[in-house]
Amino acid sequence: MSTPLMVGAVAYTPNVVTIWEGMREHFREGPAEMDFVLFSNYGRQVDALLDGTIDIAWNTNLAWLRTVAQTDGACQALAMRDTDTVFRTIFVARSGSAMHGLESLRAKTLALGSKDSAQAAILPVHFLSEAGLDSDAVKLLRINSDVGKHGDTGRSELDALRAVLDDKADAAAIGVNTWDAIGREELMPGAFEVVWESPTYSHCNFTALPTLPPERVAPWLDQLFAMDWDNPEHRPILEMEGLKKWVAPKLEGYASLIEAVKEQGIPPRW
């Protein structure tokens, strides 16, 4: 029996322990056992991947890009959630605001989530820039509630929504997962409405260094992809992690974030 593969994840909620203990159990007695290490932030996790403390990192899109940058593109993405292939940023405003499209944000205040959140800060600024709206055109209210966790807690996005309710901002940029969590426009009719919805982009992935041998990666991936939504033992873990199926990584989905990081000069160690 070889040493278990060591997977790193960031502890953004107590449930991360439950998720990864469930994952470890799934891999137990299989051909590719695994254990896990939890980190307080993605910077530390990427460092641990680079120095060999962990074999695989469960990375956000920004952490993936930071790993790419620090390995000159040699790192490999192994898998992602089905939901990671179609992630989106949603710009929302109070219902009845008559704001439709990015141009309607001109001369308005947009609340952003934590500065290291791709979905709630980095990409929204990029999308505005693509639309010709720089910081003079749209006032940005940055709410850095959970820096280090790349927006995983969702707290900064909730704070951005509160800023809209408090009339401190006209609109907020949030991830589609937060938009789903508040029930879109259905649960709270008359509260929020969509101003603009971004194109899809890729979010998290399992990242490994090229030094991880293929004969160790392949059986681990086989076992990962064998997780089944209809299997009652697997389903609670999949539900908590927010997916129905593990899929192959969609690397082209990182193009917008690569551009955004370059444009905004995002530092390499966030």
Place this chain on the structure above:
Amino acid sequence: MVSPRLVLDLIERVGSAPHGATVSVPLTGDDPDSLTETITAWCLRSGNELVEVRDNVASVRHGRGFDVLADLAPDQVPGTRLWLYTNFDCNLACDYCCARSSPSAPRRALGLDVVRKLAAEAVGAGVTELLLTGGEPFLLPDIDELVAVCTDALPTTLLTNGMLFAGRRLERLRRMDRSRLCLQISLDSPTPDLHDSHRGPGSWARAVAGIRLARTEGFRIRVAATLQVGDIRDLEPFHAFLDSLDVARDDQVIRPIAHRGFADDGLELTLDSLIPEVTITAEGVYWHPVSADHVDQLVTVNPFPLDQVIAEVKRRFVEQRSRATSAAQWFPCA
């Protein structure tokens, strides 16, 4: 009016709690009913569980709580077994009787018509076994008819002290359906002393004779002993004695005395500590047969329609267990 702030607070507080843990969210505003509706809708949509709303505070569990009923053995699921108190009068006055039965107790019989209707509804209500108890059911002149309407519907157990199998009562016993009926006879010890000390002089010998007779008549016999908690040890001589009476080991039931009815002490059994077994008497529906003469465990006075009564008992049980689980999480000791 939906409260967006409440939903944002819910997401943040529930999301940061461990799966299975419960958080409290204050309902501040002029319209608590509307806020409760909001929470209910959000929980339904997000896969979380509203445990309760009390004193304008909502308790919400992260994720769904464990399935209370799925955790039970199949025969423990409330409504699977239906107890019927045929009567409360008895030829004995056992000093620990939870039902306060005795020769001076009023009969308070359920009656053939009610038993027939209950047996008929029981099948459709998901009941798989009927249990008739008292009092002493063999004091009833129509006990054979009561048993017949039950065994025609479902497998049935008849609890008795086994002391009255003579004359017309023996004839009534002989008319019962051996293939569908189990006789549960009370016997507390392998020798007369302990049994007679609780149930009266000579009662042990007559009960043992009743067991032998019923076995000879071809009935399946279950023996149930009721003992002080401290006496539930070194039971092998008792089991050996019951083996000699041809009572199968699975039909040798030992249970502690409950602090109910005539008992001066014993296990304290409350709504919170009992898995309900729906029990019907002439006065109404009770939580459990051990509390059939106690108003604190009265569920409703009307036993019909039976399926709705069983559903209500299940609902209360699930709610109570869920609340207890939540309370345990609110007050960790270390």
